Amino acid sequence: MPAWLFALLxxxxxxxxxxxxxxxxxxxxxxxxxxxxxxxxxxxxxxSLTVALAAPVAAVALARVSRRRLFAASxxxxxxxxxxxxxxxxxGFLLALRIVAALAAAATxxxxxxxxxxxxxxxxxxxxxxxxxxxxxxSIAAGxxxxxxxxxxxxxxxxxxxxxxxxxAALAFLLGTLPRExxxxxxxxxxxxxxxxxxxxxxxxxxxxxxxxxxGSMMMLTYMAPYLDAVSEASVDQRALSFSLSGFAxxxxxxxxxxxxxxxxxxxxxxxxxxxxxxxxxxxxxLYAARPVPFSVLVVVGTVWGGxxxxxxxxxxxxxxxxxxxxxxxxxxxxxxxxxxGVALGGAVGGLTVSTLGxxxxxxxxxxxxxxxxxxxxxxxGASKKVAGxxxxxxxx
Numbered sequence: 373m374p375a376w377l378f379a380l381l382x383x384x385x386x387x388x389x390x391x392x393x394x395x396x397x398x399x400x401x402x403x404x405x406x407x408x409x410x411x412x413x414x415x416x417x418x419x420s421l422t423v424a425l426a427a428p429v430a431a432v433a434l435a436r437v438s439r440r441r442l443f444a445a446s447x448x449x450x451x452x453x454x455x456x457x458x459x460x461x462x463x464g465f466l467l468a469l470r471i472v473a474a475l476a477a478a479a480t481x482x483x484x485x486x487x488x489x490x491x492x493x494x495x496x497x498x499x500x501x502x503x504x505x506x507x508x509x510x511s512i513a514a515g516x517x518x519x520x521x522x523x524x525x526x527x528x529x530x531x532x533x534x535x536x537x538x539x540x541a542a543l544a545f546l547l548g549t550l551p552r553e554x555x556x557x558x559x560x561x562x563x564x565x566x567x568x569x570x571x572x573x574x575x576x577x578x579x580x581x582x583x584x585x586x587x588g589s590m591m592m593l594t595y596m597a598p599y600l601d602a603v604s605e606a607s608v609d610q611r612a613l614s615f616s617l618s619g620f621a622x623x624x625x626x627x628x629x630x631x632x633x634x635x636x637x638x639x640x641x642x643x644x645x646x647x648x649x650x651x652x653x654x655x656x657x658x659l660y661a662a663r664p665v666p667f668s669v670l671v672v673v674g675t676v677w678g679g680x681x682x683x684x685x686x687x688x689x690x691x692x693x694x695x696x697x698x699x700x701x702x703x704x705x706x707x708x709x710x711x712x713x714g715v716a717l718g719g720a721v722g723g724l725t726v727s728t729l730g731x732x733x734x735x736x737x738x739x740x741x742x743x744x745x746x747x748x749x750x751x752x753x754g755a756s757k758k759v760a761g762x763x764x765x766x767x768x769x
Contacts, residue, residue, distance in 0.1 A: 376491075376549040377503050379542070380484045383443070384507025386542045387477045387484075389515030390454070390535050391419050394470075396520025397528040404528065405463045412463075415470050417716070422474035423481070424712035430479040431705030432566065439487050440550055443480060447543035450476040454536035458529040482705035489693040489700065491551075495634055497693065498641070502630025502686040509626055509682055513619040569699035570706060573755035575692060579703070579710050581748035582688050585646060586714025588653070588741030589681045591722035591734065593618075596674070598731035603660050604667045614671050618678025625679035630686035638691035639753050645684040646749060650742030652677045656735035663732070695756060 394401070394415050402412040434442055453473040460466040485504055492500035523531035569575065592599070600614060632641040652673060659665045659673070689704060696703035725737050 373500075373503065374491075374549075376546075376551065377488060377500060379545040379549045380488050380504045381507045381510075382542045382545050383447075383480065383484050384504050385510050385515055386507075386535070386538045387450075387481055388508050388511035389519060389538070390450070390473060390477065391416070391423070392511060392516045393519035393523075393531060393535065394419070396516055397523035397531050400523060400528040401466075405460075405466065407463045415467060418467060419470050419474040419477075420712045420716055422471050423478045424709040424716070426475055426478035427482055427705040427708045427712075428702065430475075431482055431702045432563065434479060434483075435701065439483060440547065440552065442483055443546050443550070444543065446476040446480040447539050447546070449473075450480075451536045451539040451543070454532045454539065458532040458536070478705075478708075482701060482708045485689050486693070486701040486704050487550075489690065489704075498630040498633030498638065498686045498690045499627075500630075501689045501693075502627050502633075505626050505630070505682075505685045505689075506623060508685070509619065509622045513616075513623065566699040566702050569696050570703055572695075572759070574695050574752050574759060575703055577748050577752035577755060578688070578691060578695070579706050581642075581646075581745045581752060582684075582707055583710035583714045583717075584741050584748060585649070585684065585745035586711050587717040587721060588738040588745070589649070590715045590718030591725070591741075592653070592677070592718075592738050593681070594719050595722045595726055595731060595734055598726055599656070599660075599734050600667075600670060602731040603663045604665050604670055610667050610671075614674050617671060617675040618681075621675045621679035622682035626682040626685055628679075629683035630690075632683075633687040633690045638687040638694065639749075639756075641687040642684055642691065642749055643746070643753075645680055645687065646742055646746045649677065649680045649684075650739050650746060652680065653735040653739035653742055657733070657739060660732035660735065 395413075398409055398412045398415075401407075401415070402409045405412070437445075450473055453469045453476065457466055457469045457473070460469060485501060488500045488504045489497050519531050519534060522534050596614065600610070604610075629641060629645060632644070636644075655673060656677075659670065689707060692703040692707055693700045721737065722734060725731075725734055729737075
């Protein structure tokens with residue numbers, strides 16, 4: 373595969389690590405800036421919400437900017453925001469800098485995936501997108517632990533410095549490998565044409581399905597520890613093992629999901645992935661009723677779930693790219709928004725479920741969300757078939 377594809381992977385790795393890594397040094401930030409850990413946690417919240425709100429706007433506003441210029445401007449802003457964050461002496465200033473870094477991520481993240489899909493051979497779109505998506509799982513599996521270790525040994529400010537260095541390295545990799553020709557610049561469709569493409573049922577229903585699915589997935593990921601404790605009284609080491617195996621399965625399955633999207637088509641790949649996810653959630657609900665359950669059983673089921681949670685990502689993005697046509701970059705930006713919104717909703721819905729129904733019923737709620745995503749996807753597929761069936765008649769008329 374071309375070197376520029378791995379540069380896009382590196383870019384995704386850096387951007388997603390910057391979002392998640394703050395969670396590992398929250399106690400140190402709170403102590404140093406004299407705020408509560410709950411207040412410090414808003415650094416994560418404001419980053420995610422900024423990306424969710426700004427990504428679609430940036431995709432439209434920056435549609436005429438070439439990829440190389442977009443990546444250069446965004447990563448230079450990203451590097452500057454992180455360097456300044458390392459010198460912040462007040463929480464308000466640090467919060468503002470996180471918003472600036474999030475705006476850079478909002479402008480760049482959808483373009484990274486769009487560029488991979490645009491330049492991929494037609495039969496390899498899913499695989500090319502999967503390579504870039506490995507940066508997301510890699511940020512969780514490696515980026516966040518490394519950033520947390522740096523913060524723990526050298527102070528939280530060193531974490532921000534390391535993110536700035538990583539951003540500069542990613543930019544150098546991008547500029548050194550991205551082809552100059554056909555880099556995405558050109559005349560984009562009008563705003564009305566973009567809105568028409570994005571509002572079309574095959575696209576809009578698919579975006580809704582992804583958001584609902586992310587809500588269920590992230591709800592279980594966020595509150596996996598309380599669930600394990602309720603079902604098997606798992607130790608801290610066992611919980612760590614469960615998360616580690618889930619992350620490894622995610623790395624394997626995100627690539628397998630990309631290959632499946634190319635071989636079966638995105639629709640069939642998504643139906644399979646969401647169906648397995650829903651079935652596993654239902655099974656975890658049954659295990660709660662049969663508690664206590666041996667941890668060995670839970671870890672196998674949890675590892676399979678971790679894989680299916682990431683299986684769907686390449687197919688979702690390949691599907692949107694193929695359906696949205698000239699508005700593909702904007703569709704992927706909306707998908708980024710939906711993903712971050714799903715992360716936020718997952719935390720809220722999961723917290724409400726734990727406080728009212730108990731951690732043991734988390735999988736039941738996640739299964740309902742998975743089934744809802746499957747219904748939305750079925751409606752989206754039906755709508756796309758209807759559109760495809762009407763095209764020849766329109767052409768003949």
